[in-house]
Amino acid sequence: MRHSFTAVIEKNATFHEDFETEPYECAWASEARWFIHVAELEGDGASLSARVQVSPDGLFWCDDGSAFETISAPGMYSLAVRDFGGWLRLDCGLDGEGSRVRLMIYLVLKE
Amino acid sequence: MSHAAADIRLSRFNPLPRILAFDDFDDGLHGWCELVGNHNGDLNELQPVFSDMRPAQLSTCTFFDLGTHGAVDGTYSMKLATRPRKFHQAVAIKRLTSAADGLVQFEAWFTYKAEQTFGAKDPGARAWDGNYHPSEAHFGSFTLWNDICEGTEPRDRYHAALRYENTNEEGEFTQRWLYKTGLHPTTRMLREGFDSNQNDVHVAKPDMWAPIPGGDQQLCFNEVPTKVNWHYLRWLFDLSTRRNTELQVNDLTMDLREIPVLRFEEGYWGINRLLNLCMDVRTTSNVRNFLYLDSVVISADW
Numbered sequence: 081m082r083h084s085f086t087a088v089i090e091k092n093a094t095f096h097e098d099f100e101t102e103p104y105e106c107a108w109a110s111e112a113r114w115f116i117h118v119a120e121l122e123g124d125g126a127s128l129s130a131r132v133q134v135s136p137d138g139l140f141w142c143d144d145g146s147a148f149e150t151i152s153a154p155g156m157y158s159l160a161v162r163d164f165g166g167w168l169r170l171d172c173g174l175d176g177e178g179s180r181v182r183l184m185i186y187l188v189l190k191e
Numbered sequence: 192m193s194h195a196a197a198d199i200r201l202s203r204f205n206p207l208p209r210i211l212a213f214d215d216f217d218d219g220l221h222g223w224c225e226l227v228g229n230h231n232g233d234l235n236e237l238q239p240v241f242s243d244m245r246p247a248q249l250s251t252c253t254f255f256d257l258g259t260h261g262a263v264d265g266t267y268s269m270k271l272a273t274r275p276r277k278f279h280q281a282v283a284i285k286r287l288t289s290a291a292d293g294l295v296q297f298e299a300w301f302t303y304k305a306e307q308t309f310g311a312k313d314p315g316a317r318a319w320d321g322n323y324h325p326s327e328a329h330f331g332s333f334t335l336w337n338d339i340c341e342g343t344e345p346r347d348r349y350h351a352a353l354r355y356e357n358t359n360e361e362g363e364f365t366q367r368w369l370y371k372t373g374l375h376p377t378t379r380m381l382r383e384g385f386d387s388n389q390n391d392v393h394v395a396k397p398d399m400w401a402p403i404p405g406g407d408q409q410l411c412f413n414e415v416p417t418k419v420n421w422h423y424l425r426w427l428f429d430l431s432t433r434r435n436t437e438l439q440v441n442d443l444t445m446d447l448r449e450i451p452v453l454r455f456e457e458g459y460w461g462i463n464r465l466l467n468l469c470m471d472v473r474t475t476s477n478v479r480n481f482l483y484l485d486s487v488v489i490s491a492d493w
Contacts, residue, residue: 087246092234105248137255
């Protein structure tokens with residue numbers, strides 16, 4: 081039986097500016113899949129970007145190299161990652177004039 | 192020799208005759224999940240304090256200076272982590288029901304830390320002197336608690352909650368065990384107008400905690416935020432008396448039989464024989480606080 085765990089990293093959270101998700105430990109898993117469920121995305125030219133970041137210690141971060149395609153409408157979006165070491169987070173950018181996003185972010189880990 | 196002493200993995204515990212759960216976090220989270228408040232499908236209905244309790248993590252206890260610390264045995268422990276925001280609280284819950292009234296015991300090997308910070312995060316804080324580390328003052332509290340409901344009658348539901356308060360709301364060292372003297376409103380009570388600060392899942396106001404007699408205790412923070420020493424904890428409560436019985440943390444054992452446990456005046460529907468066990472960590476600074484559990488044993492005398 082394989083191990084699996086789904087963490088709700090952001091729950092019905094509203095953002096008006098760029099943000100990073102909280103650090104999440106994932107050393108036990110060899111595969112991961114992010115889900116971003118955008119419930120609302122408002123503002124003139126509003127869009128959301130999300131880059132995967134990794135870290136050796138949960139304190140200092142760098143880009144993993146993978147990223148979601150730019151999100152410009154409500155909906156469910158997903159991205160798979162591997163070889164991420166011990167920690168994962170998303171570095172999210174909110175573009176557009178007076179933008180606002182309300183969303184869920186899930187991290188599904190499997191070993 | 193007790194049945195636990197004959198098992199090398201259980202011999203560091205002292206369980207009651209029936210082991211309901213042995214949660215060694217080297218092989219998963221064993222049903223410890225994030226606490227979520229009540230809602231009707233619309234998450235906007237969540238009480239603010241119950242809306243962001245954070246998912247538990249399987250931690251390797253890895254730090255920037257020494258790498259992986261690991262756990263008492265194996266590599267992994269369960270970690271609860273707050274956000275880096277004053278009074279944020281992370282809560283994990285394990286949901287069971289009880290088959291009879293009687294004793295229930297929760298045992299754990301645990302440790303706690305504040306996240307490493309760099310530079311002067313708190314001007315005026317006591318300085319590092321080679322032994323004392325200011326990181327210790329960044330840690331707020333951790334709490335073990337239950338949610339019990341025998342049936343649907345008024346006063347059938349109660350929460351026993353025991354808190355280790357390292358620093359108080361002002362961030363001053365107190366290092367003592369507390370019990371709560373007030374209820375946190377349930378979602379139903381809040382909808383009926385009950386007032387709450389919404390920054391502690393246990394109480395509506397911070398003065399609703401009281402010291403446990405003989406409950407002063409200094410734990411082993413161990414000087415820096417990247418050294419972890421595991422502590423033994425044993426909490427015994429009695430479903431037949433609706434009271435705590437005792438709490439042991441290393442060499443300190445507190446008799447809790449005279450400590451009052453508040454009951455909800457209303458009756459609750461659909462939670463008969465509820466037996467929930469919870470752990471949480473709450474920061475009193477703008478620094479992430481962590482509670483780690485290497486392993487947990489839940490046992491009963493029924």
